[in-house]
Amino acid sequence: MALTDALFTGTSGLKSLGHGMSVVGDNVANLNTTAFKGARITFQDVMAQSINTASGSGQLGRGATVQALYPTFGQGSFESTASPTDLAIAGNGFFMVKEPSSTGNIFYTRDGQFTVDKNGYLVNPAGFRVQGWRIDENTGDITGAITDIRIDRTSSPVATSKIDVITNLDAREELESLVVSLNGDIGDASSSGSASTTFVIRDVNGTDHKIQVDLTYNPSTNKWDYTITDVDNASILAQGTAVTSTRATIELPDTGEKIIIDWSSLTHTSSADSISAPGREGRVEISLDTTGGADYLQNDTWVYHDFTVKDANGTDRPLRIWLYYDSTDSRWDYYVVENPTTPAPSDPSGEGGIILARGTNSSDTSAWFFLDGTTQQVNIDWSQIPTSGTTAGTSLNDTRYALQEVSTLLDRWDARNETPLASTEYTYRTTLTVYDSLGTPHEITIYYDTTTKDNTYEFLVTCNPSEDQRDFVRDTDPMQWTTQEGSITVNKDVPSGATYAASKRGVLMYGRLSFDNQGNVKNFYETYRLDANTGAPVKIVGTNGNPVPDPVDGFNALGANGYPLLIADFLGIDLVDNYPAGSEQDQGANAKALQQIELNFGYYYKDSWRSESVRTTQYATSNSTIFFDQNGFGPGSLETVSVNTDGVITGHYSNGRVIPLWMVALANFNAPEKLDKVGGNLYRETTGSGPPITGKPRTNGLGSIAPNSLEQSNVDLGEQFVKMIIFQRGFQADARIITVTDTMLDELINLKR
Template sequence: MSISSGLFSGISGLNALGNAMTVIGDNIANVNTVGFKESRVTFQDVLSQTVATTAGSAQVGRGTSLADISSSFSQGSFESTDSSTDLAIGGAGFFMVRDPGTSNNDYYTRAGEFRFDKDGNFVNPSDYIVQGWKLDEATGQDQGTITDITLSSFTSSPSETSSLSMIMNLDSSSTNNSIGANTALSALWNGSDASGEYIADTDYSYQTTLKVYDSLGSTHDVSIYFDKGETAADPVWEYIVTVNPSEDLRTITDATQQGLLARGTIEFNGTSGDISGGVNSITCSLSDGAGGWTALANTDATANGGYFTFAPEFIAGSPMNVKLDFGTRFNGSEWANDALSTTQYASASTTVFQSADGYGAGDLQAISVATDGVITGQYSNGQVLPLYRVALAKFQNEQGLYKVGGNLFSQTRLSGEPITGKPGGNGLGSLSPNSLEQSNVDLATEFVRMITTQRGYQANSKIITTIDQMLSELINLKR
């Protein structure tokens, strides 16, 4: 065995330790890189050479080589941010992103620095599109397979009104206002009045108005007028349901009924002041626009949850079906009052509560992401709608992933196929919005590794210089 073999052992040490220093330098350089995972170098000895000794054969080492450069996927600490689309994974898993320039080219990353671009794509700083499931806006359930998270529309579609609720107290001491002209309150409505006073203030006891939405999101006022029965002791009140005649697009042959939609009665218990609860406690008839009326049966109320309905038509050819809820509904045998219902007490008539469902079109105002990955949009019309769910993936062998730069990994044969799922399930971590995962590089550890690597490199260089001196002495023997 030649003495020069030691030179190659020293060179192997220099090469291995030089690469180790490169890895350390890469770790330190990325100490502030979002989602970066540090790497670690391990060494192995080179196959030894067998030599003869007086005791038999023995082995002499031939230096070292790199055994492996592995990544540590330990959890990095979280940094709070002011962006709701910055996401960090608490636990196992990777975000899935796709290069829009190529097909079927998925990458995986721990860096959750995401935002929406001008086209509505949810992207990382390299404009790779984050992957997830589209959600059903009504149920919030996942739809289909994993796809690009892309907002195709930044508006919320309108929804027409289907139910009106109004809880009132009607003053029991009120007197009948319509009996002087006609016993029916509906007969005092004149939808063709040129002055715009379709019913005189003196013809009714109380009035309340709610806004409703048509299918295009336009708003319309629905006004309901009430008048006491013929005597002060009469516990029955009349009501009529009206809209502005200019907005009533039904086919009308009797001009006086333009805007007059329905009429009916409410019967109260003269002792308790509550709606009486009998089979005829509430009645309702619909105007046919020709001066006639169609009485609704209690079976009609049962078919609509127990409530009577009326049918305004604000868009020609598209009548609506709106439930009228006074705080009681027909349960099949009688009218049953809710915990909060319309009353007739000896106090001023007032509206206690009123609401109407439906809403107009809205513009997207804000985006939020939940821990389960659900991306929710808040719209100017008050709607909060689930849009997408961010998908996560994990691998049986994370060490088999290939680093492609840009905080991205790609799948390899060694890593195996990705196992995808919802955040928080299937062994995957949950998401933290307004957060970014910091690098898991520990500077103190890297400095210690740097010192030991430096000393090892110096020692190996000494081997080379020492063997050089030994060879020089050998050559000098000739002299």
């Protein structure tokens, strides 16, 4: 009956509008729910029934029902917060969170109220773990698959691999000077005299330069004629005729150091003309004694020669050299002995003296050693000995030369003293802290001093000697080398070098800086580091300023950034004796375990020495440190985290490290309206929504991250009130349909009465 249909039609309207009011109520109830997405409900009519009519369609409506109910994913406004882990998405996308007890139960949310739990995981209020990618600290790129974000509470120590020290070195500082004051007597009051002497000047490279000084004095004019010659090169370094000056300045041919030769102390008496240079004897040249007719050294037998060397205290040290020339391979074996056995044994194996140096299968005709218990180096040369001829001989002669050394910061450093380098020995120093691989701090001090050259400073990089644990400081005989020359194994040992090595403990690098007229560094030169295995200086930058292509300690001369490379060891890494410290073939993993540190003065090498914007200078102003830094860290604990718009979570640690740790992953769906709401501001993937499309924030249509922010509900309260009124009026009208229909049914029933 039509009236009954009207009742059901009205009821459907009430039911639909009741659902509508429920939607409005849910929207209003979640007005302050973080990232809540308001729902929208729409209605449709119910399939009509056909009735008989004279005209028209004859379709009679049956009422209304809910057509669709979807969330609206419009952007909500942002609320600023004080928590760095409160995140909001500006644009499309959802955060991904995983239930901890499951392996793949992933949920999606716009609610970014995250905190770090006791285990370090980034979680939502329900304890679900936020998903993301771990970031490679070195490259800054994401690595691996999406997984639980877990914030590292501690920061592992990082060994220093580069130090930056930018200074100004005062251009007004006085140059160092090396004055060789000659002794002796030449001429007298009535007659002129002439004399000559030859001595050795050892430059910063350890090279001996034989210098001959020829003087003629004219008493009638009180004037001098002089010639100063480099004997080895047969070149005149300085010359004068009829001059009143009693000094001349020469420049060494290789390193350019300026040396003053002074003869003002010479006397003029009736004694025989004779002059000499002061200083200990530091060079010995061995030659064949040809007085018996010999013209070459007896081959394939041990030959010895006894001589003395005057040390720095004026004491004559008795020495013996043993030489053996092998005619089959044209190589030498040698021994240098102090306080040798008397009478001499038949070969060095019977020696009871102190072995200062020895070598086997050497192609060199020279060696060096230290006088026992001292750091006084003596160079010995037997290159003048012929090894072939007609008459063999076994007697040798020696020529000894007084030594003058160009004093350097390296020479003056003595770790055996309480203060290794006195304050009077340098013009400026600066100190910074570096870290080893365990995070232990160590002070590095760099000393600077002028040299005998214009616009040239020397520098010495050091650490506390007691903290220096390189292999050579623990060896009783550190200076040993074994090298392979083709099929021949060459051995070299300097037992007397133990004292020198002990005195240089703590020295990491020595070098020189040459400045131009604008106060900028032209180049590094004469730069050395100590071999971690032997303690001997290893040249890494030559006289010409070019890096040495293959330093003898097996490490590169320069680091990856083009800065000079020094080698430190604060942990006591054991190395195989005799072999290069940097040879992985010989030392294995221990070669890499040694701490390699680049030294940046603001200049790097790339085909030539090039300057950076901040660099060491030589201006006419006070010595000062402009800037210093290093890239190592001790252990640290997490202090706070920060998040940028790309979703990168960065940890800030107590040791000063700022480390990018994670990147938050976002997901989106082709039909996000069809996600399944599961409560707690979470959504679940459904067949209708399609699979998630994951990616980095700000890529592939995904939004950016707003840190220290929460997205508010996108519900418009005014709009909801308007809908509430509409639903209320519609509900009243539908209710009226039912009451009117009820009245009509009453009238129908009353017809029977």
